[in-house]
């Protein structure tokens with residue numbers, strides 16, 4: 001089978017779409033189900049990404065090692081697999097800590113708290129030269145296998161990521177139908193009352209935030225592998241905005257909302273516009289990233305003006321709650 | 328069943344309940360008192376939503392002064408707050424199902440019992456709880472708590488602001504809940520006349536203290552007036 005139509009750029013675009021769908025599922029559980037406002041998505045994702053780079057043993061572009069240099073007793077792919085798992089755990093720990101800090105806060109407090117967390121991750125990435133390589137970044141992150149060409153390697157990684165995102169989607173779908181999900185929904189709607197339902201609602205919520213944050217970190221670690229090279233510039237607020245806008249566009253309360261939303265935003269930008277729109281080359285390098293940020297930023301403002309949780313409230317009705325009757 | 332010993336509680340250092348002791352068994356126990364007397368504070372403390380500042384809270388002989396609210400619910404104390412007693416974006420049926428998160432009996436069986444108790448709710452099964460009228464909402468809040476099969480039900484002013492028709496209906500339901508389900512009831516009320524009709528015993532709460540605790544039939548108008556005077 002010929003795969004000429006599948007350019008490296010398209011593989012990368014598809015990877016981004018798949019990854020953002022996964023992020024959308026995870027934010028859907030936080031915001032759509034439990035009503036937790038996470039404005040620091042990029043922080044958890046970036047924590048996983050950088051943790052992977054550091055743990056796997058990436059090095060500064062100059063070739064100097066970072067402070068943390070784990071003497072791996074085994075090579076790839078196990079080294080990469082172990083690093084992905086550890087990076088996921090690190091992001092989960094971050095989620096546990098931040099989830100605990102914001103647990104008593106209202107929506108505004110949660111947004112500020114998570115945003116602050118993302119800012120801290122960014123600052124660490126930029127300033128801790130020994131740990132993160134600061135502006136110089138972390139390089140040396142190759143695919144943990146070689147099946148011939150860069151493109152073939154990337155395609156295989158896309159398949160792995162797709163499998164992971166399908167698993168995340170399946171987990172999300174299961175959560176909707178479980179008593180655990182019902183308690184989350186109740187907590188999101190009326191937290192004081194949910195405390196009196198007979199199950200530990202606050203622990204349930206904290207656990208969900210921990211698990212979903214770990215999932216964001218997992219996707220960040222996956223991303224680290226496909227880009228090979230990490231810099232603080234990757235930790236822009238546009239990552240967070242993309243997930244939020246996609247989620248709200250697609251319907252934050254529905255399982256399929258993130259899929260639709262991401263296809264309409266990231267898919268449109270990273271694939272359709274990026275690869276097939278007849279713009280001059282210089283546009284893509286200079287104007288496009290800016291245009292993208294502006295559009296995401298403006299969509300967010302529009303959404304906030306029209307009260308996201310109001311919209312959420314209505315959309316929540318559509319499909320989500322049907323599942324609540326069953327077990 | 329539910330015992331309060333020298334209980335003190337309140338908010339941020341402001342003591343509202345100032346050393347209260349009482350014991351409620353399998354009965355209808357009414358708490359009367361003027362606005363601000365501390366009825367809501369007392370019930371929320373019993374439901375473990377407000378921390379104790381002093382004293383003890385016991386349920387079935389065990390100290391529950393420090394258990395989290397979900398555990399007091401799991402042990403059998405159902406709580407219907409004065410306001411916000413339902414999940415507004417869930418339907419009536421969903422509210423009941425969520426309410427029945429604990430308990431061993433078949434959930435649908437329990438839902439059917441609630442519909443039998445409050446027939447109005449059955450018709451509204453698929454309506455959003457946030458769109459219910461005041462009276463319907465109170466019934467749902469109460470039904471939601473009953474889904475937990477509680478041994479003791481704390482009801483905070485369930486008839487405040489309702490039309491007379493609903494008030495009568497609600498008090499009838501309270502009696503029915505107590506008699507047919509064997510649930511002990513603590514009922515905070517402003518509506519003294521009606522509440523006294525259904526109560527076995529009554530406490531008049533005044534500025535966070537028990538002004539009088541008496542058999543409902545023995546409470547005198549004088550005591551009531553005195554207790555309501557601040």
Ligand SMILES: Nc1ncnc2c1ncn2[C@@H]1O[C@H](COP(=O)(O)OP(=O)(O)O)[C@@H](O)[C@H]1O
Pocket residue numbers: 338341343360361362363364365366367368369
């Ligand atoms: N959240 C709160 N923070 C501080 N004070 C409160 C709070 N809620 C109630 N109070 C005060 O506690 C006292 C008792 O209120 P409450 O228990 O609501 O009385 P009741 O239910 O009998 O009307 C009042 O003086 C009220 O102002």
Ligand SMILES: [Mg+2]
Pocket residue numbers: 366367368409483484
């Ligand atoms: Mg009150």
